[in-house]
Amino acid sequence: MDATRPPRAAPATARHAAVPAAGPVATGPGADTAPRPGGVAIETRSIDYVPARERHGKVWHQGPFWFTGNFVLTTMVTGFIGPALGLGWSVPAVVLGACFGTFFMAFHANQGPRMGLPQMIRSRARFGIRGAIVPFVAVVFVYVGFNVFNVVPATEGLQTVLPGGSTLWYAVLISIAIVLAVVGHDLLHLVQRWLTYALIAVFGVLSVGAMVNLDVATPAGGDGMSWTAFLVVFSGAAGYQISYAVHVSDYSRHLPADVPARKVIWWTYAGAAGSAAWLMSLGALLASALPDPDAIGAVRKVGNDIVPGFGTFAVLVSSLALISIMAVNAYGAMLTATSAIDAFRPVRPTVRVRVAGIVAIEAIVFVVAIVLPDDYLGSFNDFVLMMLYFLIPWTAVNLVDLYLVRRGHYAVTAIFDPRGIDGRWSWRGLTAYTVGFAAMIPFFKTSFFTGPVADALDGADLSFVVGLLVGGALYAWLCRDLDLTAERAAERASEAELEGADAPQGV
Known part of the structure; x- marks a missing residue:
């Protein structure tokens, strides 16, 4: 099957006789029951294959899912980076960076309906069943970090109107995220879709109010153009978007296998890039006009200047979106961690395993959030850059393999x-x-390390370009003698096994 076309035959079951424990086997109650139209039930699928008869959903749902997935206050904080560096051209920098990074994310989404598997477990085809532990570790780090940086502003938002200390609210919000993640795929899609409508309405008004009421003629951060600062902001926005590639097809794998690739890619790109460019730009605008901005305070001030109380309402809506994306991250972290464990010790993907994985991940998030320093913006900037460093060579290998080497x-x-x-x-x-990661090191620029090339370039960080080119080109070169004949034979045997397992058994 070509990477841009649906497979010629959609495998119809997840029961594998050859790999009963580690393979794509659904063992939870109701695992072989397709979701009821219009209903939401606890998901039974985990790292296993989603058979054709269970595929459902509409391709346009990818748009609102990733719109809300990106429309969180954490995304707005990314827009603060430019004004903090004195960059007057912060809005073009974040827009271009977001659009660039989303390109790689959206093309990963096409793998979901083609293979019916979660995103990260498919890295085994590029790195080996145990070798994939290398990107798995980096990805779990990304998930935990994001949820820490999400639960903090969500708590601050709720504390604007509700009593209670941070530790209490961390526990409450993380618990809600756990429930959403446990119910799983269909509920997450439903929540994200309805939140999209609310966010567009609320932040549409807020954005117009910011442009009308704020004085940005002389930005607080500076009005000059620095290519060094521009590249830092561009890299930060791009890295933020590329980080979503690690779980993008977790939420497209339930789509029917015959959905057009261009629609999957387009709806994912439109939702993710649109919301990121919007909210990062709003963040840059607020940081340029307000002294010492923070996400909660800036939204409240701008909104309350429009209509008293509207800013507080906008903060509460934003907190709901943060809880939702925390659930999305917990769900993805569970899939990645389960895939890692399964490589060394076979895991039966039951509902119990799903729940245990989600709870364990969120327990780590809770502990890290408690010890996070109050001034976390500097830590967040470094975190975004580290995501870029770890994920760029992975995404280069993944996409080159998908579209150029194995062609789906x-x-x-x-x-x-x-x-x-x-x-x-x-x-x-x-x-x-x-090699791709090592080639990037001389180009790194963080608060704790500056590579020699970045230092020679006055702090400009071009590591993402180097990682993409070196990692992708080297992988393509190393695969020049790959035995694709054997690959095709294995694919045909796999399809026969999947299809044969669903044949009538003496009925």
């Missing part, structure tokens, strides 16, 4: 079989990732 042809069963075509350790993917 994968053996689903082999992804769960240590003796399969992918093997335990894939030296090609691991070499390209490691």
